[in-house]
Amino acid sequence: MGHHTFDPSKAAKLEDPESRYRFISREGLLWALNLTGNENVADLGSGTGFYTDVVAPHAEHIYGVDIQEAMHDFYRDKGVPENVELLASGIEDLPFASDHLDDAVSTMTYHEFASKEALSELARVLTPGGRLVIGDWSANGTGEAGPPLEERFSVSEAVSALRAAGFDVEFQAERPETFLVVGVCSE
Template sequence: MGHHTFDADRADDLERPDRYRYLSAEELLWALDLDGAATVADLGSGTGFYTDDVATHAETVYAVDIQEAMHEYYRAKGLPESVELVTSGVEELPFETDQLDAAFSTMTYHEFASDEAIAEVNRVLAPGSRLVIADWAATGEGESGPPLSERYTAEDAVEMLRSHGFSIGHEAVRPETFFLVVTV
C-alpha cells in the first residue's frame, strides 16, 4: 500500500477551501468533541489547513508532519498561538504515554497506516480519547487524492484499529472518502 508523502512543492493545493467538500470544519469539530483545555495532535498536518480549524477549540494542537518543508510553509502562512510544530513520523511520536486528549488525520491515514503507527497513536492517547480519521477510500473513483492502489477501505482501517484496541464509534463511507471516529 501507499505510504508516500504529499509533494511539498504542491503545498498550495492543500490550502484550497474546496477541500471542505470531503470533510467540513464543523464535522471535524463535532467528531473531536473538544473542550477548550484539550491537547490534540494533527497527524500529517501539512500546511495546517485543518489544524487552523481546531486551534481555537483546544489549548494545544501539535501539528505533526514528517516534512519540514510543510512546517516552513505553515510558519510562513502564520501559526495560531495554540499550535506547536512537530517534525516526526507517526511511528515514533515524541509524546508521553496518555498525553493526548484527541488526535485526527485528514486525508493522511494512507500515508502512515501500519501496525507500528496505530500502536503508537494508541500509546499517546489517554484512555477514552478520540481519534478521528477522514481519508481517501479504496472504493472511490480516484477523482482526487492518491491512486486507488495507495488507499485503504474503511473496513481495512476499522480492522486495523480494532486490532490495536480502538472501539469504533462512527463509520461513514462516502463516494471518495471514509470517515471514522474511534476511541481508545
C-alpha cells in the first residue's frame, strides 16, 4: 500500500482552496493541532505549502518537510512565510534532534510514508506530549478523489500503527473520503 509521491507537474492543483478544504478544513486542522503560538511544528509532505501557510501564523517555527525539491521550488515561487523553513527529507530519517518538535501534521500524505520506521522516527523527534495530526484519504472512501483505494489506509489501520509506535490516540474520526487522527507522543 501507499508509498508513492505526488506528481510535481500537477502542483498547482494543490492550491485550490475549494477542493482542499472540502476534505480537511482550516478550522479542523487548527483545532486538531491546538497550537498556542510557541511551537516548533513539522508539516510532513508539505508540498506546495498550502496547509503550511494555514499553520504558520499559529506556530513559532514550522518546518515544511517534503522529499521532492520540486515541491519546495513551487512553494518558494509562491512565497514562503518568514517562520517557515523548507527541508528536503523523507520521514524515516528526519534531520532533527530527539524531542525537537512540539507537533507534526500530515495532510493527505500519510499514505505516502506510512511505515513502522517513519512512525518510530516521529516518536523520536516529537517531545513527550507532542501531537501528531494525520488527515488522510480513507481506504473506506469511494476513490473518486485522491489516490487509488489500494494505496490508502483505514482509520483503524492508522490508529493501530500509531499505538504500536508509542502514541496515545486522543481523537479519531472517519469521514466519507478521509479520516482524521490525533496521536499524542507518550514518554
